[in-house]
Amino acid sequence: MSSQPENTLRVNDLQVSVADGLVAVQDVSFAIRRGESVGLVGESGSGKTLTCRAVLGLLPATGRVDAGRIVLGDGADEVELTGARRSTWDRVRAARVGAVFQDPASYLNPSLTVGHQLAEQLRIKTGLSRRAAHERSVELFAEVGLHDPAGVFHQYPHQLSGGMLQRVLIAIAVSCEPELLIADEATTALDVVIQAEILALLRRLRETHGLSLLLVTHDLAVVAESCDRILVMYGGQVVESGPTEEVLRNPQHPYTRALMGVATIGSWHRRRLDVIPGQPPAAGEDMPGCRFAPRCAQASASCTAGPVPVADLGAGRTSRCVLTTATTATTATTATTGQKVPA
Amino acid sequence: MTTAHELPVPLLSVRGLSVSYAAPRKGTHLGTGAALAEADLDVRPGEIVGIVGETGSGKTTLARATVGLVAPAAGTIAFAGSDVGGLRGRARRAFRRSGQVQLVFQDPLRSLDPDLTIGEIVREPLDIAGTLSRAERQERVVESLRLVGLDPDAVLARHPRQLSGGQRQRASLARAISTRPRLLFCDEPVSALDVSNRNLVLNLLDQLRRDLDLAVVIIAHDLSSLAGIADRVAVFYRGRIVEQGPIRDVLEDPAHPYTALLTASAPSIGDEDRLRPDQLKPAPDAPAWPADLGCGFAHRCPFVHDACADQPRPAPLPHAPARQAACHVATTWRERLAPPHPHKESA
Ligand SMILES: Nc1ncnc2c1ncn2[C@@H]1O[C@H](COP(=O)(O)OP(=O)(O)OP(=O)(O)O)[C@@H](O)[C@H]1O
Ligand SMILES: Nc1ncnc2c1ncn2[C@@H]1O[C@H](COP(=O)(O)OP(=O)(O)OP(=O)(O)O)[C@@H](O)[C@H]1O
Ligand SMILES: [Mg+2]
Ligand SMILES: [Mg+2]
Numbered sequence: 001m002s003s004q005p006e007n008t009l010r011v012n013d014l015q016v017s018v019a020d021g022l023v024a025v026q027d028v029s030f031a032i033r034r035g036e037s038v039g040l041v042g043e044s045g046s047g048k049t050l051t052c053r054a055v056l057g058l059l060p061a062t063g064r065v066d067a068g069r070i071v072l073g074d075g076a077d078e079v080e081l082t083g084a085r086r087s088t089w090d091r092v093r094a095a096r097v098g099a100v101f102q103d104p105a106s107y108l109n110p111s112l113t114v115g116h117q118l119a120e121q122l123r124i125k126t127g128l129s130r131r132a133a134h135e136r137s138v139e140l141f142a143e144v145g146l147h148d149p150a151g152v153f154h155q156y157p158h159q160l161s162g163g164m165l166q167r168v169l170i171a172i173a174v175s176c177e178p179e180l181l182i183a184d185e186a187t188t189a190l191d192v193v194i195q196a197e198i199l200a201l202l203r204r205l206r207e208t209h210g211l212s213l214l215l216v217t218h219d220l221a222v223v224a225e226s227c228d229r230i231l232v233m234y235g236g237q238v239v240e241s242g243p244t245e246e247v248l249r250n251p252q253h254p255y256t257r258a259l260m261g262v263a264t265i266g267s268w269h270r271r272r273l274d275v276i277p278g279q280p281p282a283a284g285e286d287m288p289g290c291r292f293a294p295r296c297a298q299a300s301a302s303c304t305a306g307p308v309p310v311a312d313l314g315a316g317r318t319s320r321c322v323l324t325t326a327t328t329a330t331t332a333t334t335a336t337t338g339q340k341v342p343a
Numbered sequence: 344m345t346t347a348h349e350l351p352v353p354l355l356s357v358r359g360l361s362v363s364y365a366a367p368r369k370g371t372h373l374g375t376g377a378a379l380a381e382a383d384l385d386v387r388p389g390e391i392v393g394i395v396g397e398t399g400s401g402k403t404t405l406a407r408a409t410v411g412l413v414a415p416a417a418g419t420i421a422f423a424g425s426d427v428g429g430l431r432g433r434a435r436r437a438f439r440r441s442g443q444v445q446l447v448f449q450d451p452l453r454s455l456d457p458d459l460t461i462g463e464i465v466r467e468p469l470d471i472a473g474t475l476s477r478a479e480r481q482e483r484v485v486e487s488l489r490l491v492g493l494d495p496d497a498v499l500a501r502h503p504r505q506l507s508g509g510q511r512q513r514a515s516l517a518r519a520i521s522t523r524p525r526l527l528f529c530d531e532p533v534s535a536l537d538v539s540n541r542n543l544v545l546n547l548l549d550q551l552r553r554d555l556d557l558a559v560v561i562i563a564h565d566l567s568s569l570a571g572i573a574d575r576v577a578v579f580y581r582g583r584i585v586e587q588g589p590i591r592d593v594l595e596d597p598a599h600p601y602t603a604l605l606t607a608s609a610p611s612i613g614d615e616d617r618l619r620p621d622q623l624k625p626a627p628d629a630p631a632w633p634a635d636l637g638c639g640f641a642h643r644c645p646f647v648h649d650a651c652a653d654q655p656r657p658a659p660l661p662h663a664p665a666r667q668a669a670c671h672v673a674t675t676w677r678e679r680l681a682p683p684h685p686h687k688e689s690a
Contacts, residue, residue: 045507
């Protein structure tokens with residue numbers, strides 16, 4: 001292929017519903033390149049986990065992908081995941097896509113030791129012998145910073161603390177050297193020393209193995225430190241995206257701005273605990289136009305007149321806002337300072 | 344030098360608390376050491392105490408022991424002046440039913456009954472306490488959900504699995520505050536929340552301690568959320584409280600090298616002149632220290648020396664008696680700090 005960096009994942013116009021007609025994720029599009037790290041942030045309940053689960057084919061029983069495409073890999077390795085069969089998922093999960101989820105305990109079998117669960121996966125997916133799988137498992141437990149990895153091997157999930165479980169899941173997720181790792185709040189139960197070590201481990205895997213990363217987190221400082229690009233979700237949609245530094249320094253969408261306005265970003269000098277006034281829409285709530293409009297200080301009639309398209313702001317940035325649409329052609333700064341509603 | 348006339352009597356007073364879990368099967372060496380060793384902690388009415396520390400260091404274990412879910416191996420837990428750590432059987436159940444101490448569990452998906460609706464889950468402790476009428480209970484449920492920023496109409500009839508992670512976390516907090524407890528233990532109450540909702544929950548806890556004189560303990564890994572709200576903080580490492588004191592002092596001028604490593608490792612955007620983690624880790628060529636000899640941090644500490652073979656006891660800092668640290672060099676390690684590495688010269 002050409003020197004173009006290849007895409008590890010492409011998601012186009014994804015729509016996910018959680019029950020009949022209850023659309024929780026709509027019109028979500030993004031791509032992740034080889035070795036790239038993308039941060040997914042946004043309000044609680046905005047659809048981040050459902051987006052990840054759709055990519056992994058692990059939606060809740062009542063959930064389904066209504067529309068859109070999810071494609072893993074590029075060229076010869078390309079696999080269409082939308083509507084994929086069981087056999088395809090068996091080849092893809094763990095081997096090509098690893099995942100760490102919120103609530104780690106619910107993804108482990110409570111009646112098997114954690115070491116057994118990791119070694120089993122290594123045996124099945126990579127064909128290691130029983131002994132080699134055991135050795136590799138202990139090594140992986142050490143790599144994710146577990147003290148006494150050989151002892152942890154023999155422990156059951158309920159005997160481990162929240163952070164230890166999360167590290168076990170990370171070890172399992174990277175064990176088969178996947179091309180894509182989906183990490184949904186994978187470091188939130190970890191102390192910051194170990195979090196820094198895990199983030200360094202992921203960075204290493206990106207450099208050495210070209211691992212691509214989709215990192216869901218609420219910690220903007222983590223995104224700033226370890227993500228190339230950021231996606232901001234609100235009410236089931238991606239409302240802003242772009243290179244992390246640019247977006248955090250000069251957010252374009254009013255929700256991103258509001259979020260930055262209340263964020264502490266790793267500083268403990270700041271004492272104020274501000275909130276964004278108002279409530280997010282309920283999942284599936286039918287709203288014409290912008291879903292943030294009811295909470296937006298700059299909202300006008302045009303915001304709710306009809307669907308708001310994603311505006312391409314150039315330089316890899318997008319924003320879903322009538323204000324940014326109106327100023328697409330002009331420079332970014334006018335949009336930030338343009339507090340007035342266009343006449 | 345504590346000014347006794349200013350400070351209210353502690354609501355919770357933990358002394359010398361040690362907890363061990365049964366040794367796991369298959370002759371591993373885990374389970375032999377205590378999950379929590381000789382912990383001392385006071386929490387006063389209206390006070391918010393933060394707990395930070397290493398994963399697996401005994402934070403949840405302290406919370407579980409306080410609400411009576413695990414029996415202490417040694418030490419006392421006094422609540423409102425009476426020992427609850429020694430309660431057994433019926434007395435222990437009665438204490439738990441009273442709802443005076445509530446624990447918000449770290450992992451809502453594991454702790455919330457998947458077969459109940461959110462409405463039932465939040466109402467359950469009220470049903471058990473049995474002090475309110477049916478209508479009052481329902482009203483309290485709705486009010487509690489609103490307080491944590493959830494829309495009662497949207498979530499009442501749903502099951503835990505049908506909520507997002509942050510919604511679940513807030514539902515379990517709503518459950519805990521529904522009985523109006525006197526002491527609230529929150530194990531990672533905001534870890535799954537975006538900043539706005541995190542602040543909403545922290546403000547709620549702040550308001551509850553002001554209005555109801557609620558005592559609150561918040562276990563968290565995010566130092567910046569604690570900094571905004573806690574009065575004091577206790578730092579856990581390997582089953583021990585290695586440092587405690589007023590939160591700002593501890594975070595800005597840590598006395599224990601582990602606390603210093605913790606604050607230095609917190610993610611930040613382009614931070615000023617704080618210490619860097621590599622200044623607080625032993626040099627690669629430093630002689631190895633046995634991991635189980637004396638101070639639990641010694642083998643990771645750049646300031647390790649012979650005295651560290653003795654487990655240091657928590658002691659007040661000479662210059663700040665309201666603070667405690669368990670380190671032989673608590674007041675002197677800064678002088679021995681290696682200069683910052685040269686690649687970041689900026690003078
Ligand atoms: N099984 C389900 N049934 C009904 N609604 C659901 C279900 N799963 C999720 N939802 C709803 O869909 C919306 C999106 O959920 P999702 O878990 O993707 O949010 P999230 O962005 O990951 O939030 P958080 O940051 O709190 O984890 C939420 O409003 C949630 O209540
Ligand atoms: N039920 C149990 N049986 C055996 N060991 C246990 C059990 N629960 C906890 N432990 C052990 O006790 C130690 C302390 O665990 P605890 O859950 O208190 O840690 P924590 O400080 O809350 O950690 P985290 O921040 O990761 O939640 C850990 O080494 C853990 O493996
Ligand atoms: Mg989620
Ligand atoms: Mg814990």
